[in-house]
Amino acid sequence: MVIELKMNKINKSLVLVFLFVISAWLPSSQALMLKHDHQPSAVKKENLITDNKCKNAEVKCAKTMTSAFAPNGDLWRLWAQQQKLWVQISQDNGVSFSAPKSLAIPAEKISARNENRPKIAFDNAGGVYLSWATPRERKYTADVRFSYSKDYGNSFLKPITVNNDNLLAGHSFNEMLVTANGEVSIVWLDGRLSHQLRKQGKKSNGSALFLAQANFKEASSDNLAVFTNQQLANGTCVCCRIAMDFNKKGDLAILWRHIYGDNIREFALLTHIKNEETGRKIYQVSHDHWKINGCPHQGGAISVDKENRYHMVWFNQGELGKGIFYASSGDQGKTLSQPISVGTLSQQASHPYVNKNNENIDIVWTQFNGFEHQLWHQRSINNGQSFSKASLLATAQKGSDRPFIINKGKTSYVSWQRPKQGHWLQAL
């Protein structure tokens, strides 16, 4: 008994010494880690404050913002935070908004940075349509997702995957348009072909442009609509957003960055004519000769007017053309007007957006002068033959999202998310 007690004492002492060593080593190892990290304490502090602020859903916390007017005049703004989609609705054109509300969709990862962001659209019967990309378990793999509400956002269909290949491959950079009758068109950059080629030990370059279409409004609740999947082009750039608009006939006009020859990254245009399965012509729109085996991270924009003229903007850093350019085409891309240079190249003019509404062609873009981010605007009232002098609309201090233009009747609004600062909305 005495011996056992002594042993107990020894054992306890050993354990205590062991635990003391462990506990003493833990903080020192942490200190060592911080030393290796070399991060200034001020930076850590700032991040910590941001963390606390962003525990609640708040517009300022959004990296990207998507805005759209519903047919009833409501302005919806949509962003992703904490694996949820959040919305706020304004009934006074953005002067005031309802409290942030998370949509009734199960939480999942949502791509929302730079060129990637969730999309929202409406039909004429209270239908709300959502599309986003959800990253999968392996790097550069994702699925394009879709959900639909027939009761103006109160309840949503369980999200479905739009790409039908069931492959752990890249499916991202989704764009969506919905007609008043609920015909949904989603385009995205699809990696199924390159995935298959790699599996066969073959080389591939770029992604493919895919289109999915379905009508959920007209389908019965027992027999849900199914998305078609159609390849429209192959050999696209893998990390630039796509742009899409309806033309005068209701066909889709799609603009994207394509890979020509030996990594020449230029913009390409295609009109998806309904019921015409073959013979769709792809036109090269830009000829700036930007050769880069990499990611420009700069997609273009397109807006088609009532006379079926396609208005386009893009950014390139080519040997023959650098900066933002505007051009238009009256024959769906076959011929093009002389491109006009936009913005101040030395001030990082980039991320342009174009919109034709009424008689106005508006172009917005961002610049950075070394101190602040700036939102700029130019307008043409003569169908793009000339533009007014560029005017500064707003500034941002903590970063800048891409700017967009949305329409409400004859009035156009610019929507610009300023991370950590707030969402800027202004009638043009």
Add this chain to the structure above:
Amino acid sequence: MNKHLSAYFTLGLFLLCCATAQANYQAVNQQAFSKLSLEEIKQKHLGKRWLMVLWSLECPACFKELELIKTLKLEHPREALNIVFINADDTDDTDDANNERKQVINSYDMKSFVNFYFTDGQGDLNRYQIDPLWYGELPRSYFVNEQGEFHGKSGLLDKSLIKKWLIEK
């Protein structure tokens, strides 16, 4: 007592394992980028050729470049590869991307190099500080000569070009 003893040791070992795993994960040599740090690194390298490699989690070609440099590291002495890495993702500590960045530095064996990263909300400023005429396309590399002059190049680098600049000279 034996039961207690094993419980104590199990707890101790568990704590040790956790701490070691954490140390391995976090002990990544990386610093927030600033204009000052760029100047310091430039001064430190005067008289030597070096390469500044900018990469992003959102750039598939960047990973090809990191893999290429990892291969070079196996083929040549570490001292011959005078490379500074900068992650251009502009993320905060709440982002998954922040953890991903650390994982990339570990898995591409970049720990023995100097690693910078763009700080949250300062990405455009950091980019401008490096080169006002760089518009964010990636991968982006700067070949810096003995006089500290920077020559920028966008897109995936050839292995031969890196070898020519840093090794064969």
